[in-house]
Amino acid sequence: TQLLEQSPQFLSIQEGENLTVYCNSSSVFSSLQWYRQEPGEGPVLLVTVVTGGEVKKLKRLTFQFGDARKDSSLHITAAQPGDTGLYLCAGANAGNNRKLIWGLGTSLAVNP
Amino acid sequence: EPEVTQTPSHQVTQMGQEVILRCVPISNHLYFYWYRQILGQKVEFLVSFYNNEISEKSEIFDDQFSVERPDGSNFTLKIRSTKLEDSAMYFCASTQDRVYGYTFGSGTRLTVV
Numbered sequence: 001t002q003l004l005e006q007s008p009q010f011l012s013i014q015e016g017e018n019l020t021v022y023c024n025s026s027s028v029f030s031s032l033q034w035y036r037q038e039p040g041e042g043p044v045l046l047v048t049v050v051t052g053g054e055v056k057k058l059k060r061l062t063f064q065f066g067d068a069r070k071d072s073s074l075h076i077t078a079a080q081p082g083d084t085g086l087y088l089c090a091g092a093n094a095g096n097n098r099k100l101i102w103g104l105g106t107s108l109a110v111n112p
Numbered sequence: 113e114p115e116v117t118q119t120p121s122h123q124v125t126q127m128g129q130e131v132i133l134r135c136v137p138i139s140n141h142l143y144f145y146w147y148r149q150i151l152g153q154k155v156e157f158l159v160s161f162y163n164n165e166i167s168e169k170s171e172i173f174d175d176q177f178s179v180e181r182p183d184g185s186n187f188t189l190k191i192r193s194t195k196l197e198d199s200a201m202y203f204c205a206s207t208q209d210r211v212y213g214y215t216f217g218s219g220t221r222l223t224v225v
Contacts, residue, residue: 033213042116042203042216043155050212088155098207099145099168100214102155 002027004091006103013079014111021074021106023089030098032065032072035088037105043088079110114138118204118217125224128193133220135187135204143207144187145214146179148172148200155203161187194224 004025013019023032031050035043047056049065049072056063060083062075076083086107090100117136125131137144146158159169161179169177178190187206191198201221205214 035216040219040221042118042205042218045213045215048213090155098143099157099160099170100147100155101157104154 002029002091002093002101004089004101004103006087006089006106008106009104010107010109012109012111015080016078017110019076019079019108021076021087021108022071023073023103024071025091025101026070027091027101028069029091029093029101030069031092032069033090033092033100034063034072034074035090037086037088039086043090046087076108079108081110081112084108084110114215116204116206116215116217118202118220120220121218122221123223125194125222127196127224131191131194131222133189133191133202133204133222135189135217136185137187137204137206138208138215139185141206141208141215144181145205145207146189147203147205147216149203149219150200158189158202191222194222196224198222199224 034046054065092098144161201219204217
């Protein structure tokens with residue numbers, strides 16, 4: 001059974017601070033996706049990483065896929081209150097259907 | 113920005129009743145999925161659908177569940193006889209190529225009483 005563990009589960013920081021969220025598994029994934037979910041809404045895709053060691057940047061967000069394609073991290077620089085939300089990682093399996101295996105999420109609160 | 117549209121946004125039903133959750137995926141997408149999220153728990157895969165047939169289903173997707181794409185645009189999830197434990201947010205998702213991410217709808221909150 002493939003599992004994704006996210007840490008920390010909750011994070012409360014002050015505006016301007018940096019933070020890193022981790023997504024770890026013992027399984028290899030063909031790709032790993034990061035989503036952001038607001039209460040009562042569906043997940044919204046932030047980025048997909050496909051290649052081991054890949055780094056992608058989205059403004060103040062930096063996403064990294066581990067060399068072995070088992071783990072990933074999300075780093076936010078100079079966090080802002082607008083970054084507040086639930087961040088989910090999801091791994092796509094190597095099968096033809098690419099169903100997603102999800103982490104439980106990191107709930108981030110950025111205080112002004 | 114193309115969207116995946118789900119209706120209704122909320123549904124309350126009595127235990128044992130049938131419900132149909134509706135989704136309109138993005139028009140040029142080829143792969144369709146249903147996921148659900150019980151409050152406070154992980155998002156769970158239910159079923160994937162490609163080329164007008166189920167390509168994979170999870171253990172959750174038992175005989176009480178079915179999916180259809182009746183007219184080339186709508187994608188429905190039917191639960192024949194709802195149970196209390198079916199209460200959850202149900203999300204529809206679609207993708208064109210399965211590699212670069214999925215577009216999710218806003219979900220249907222199903223409450224079984």
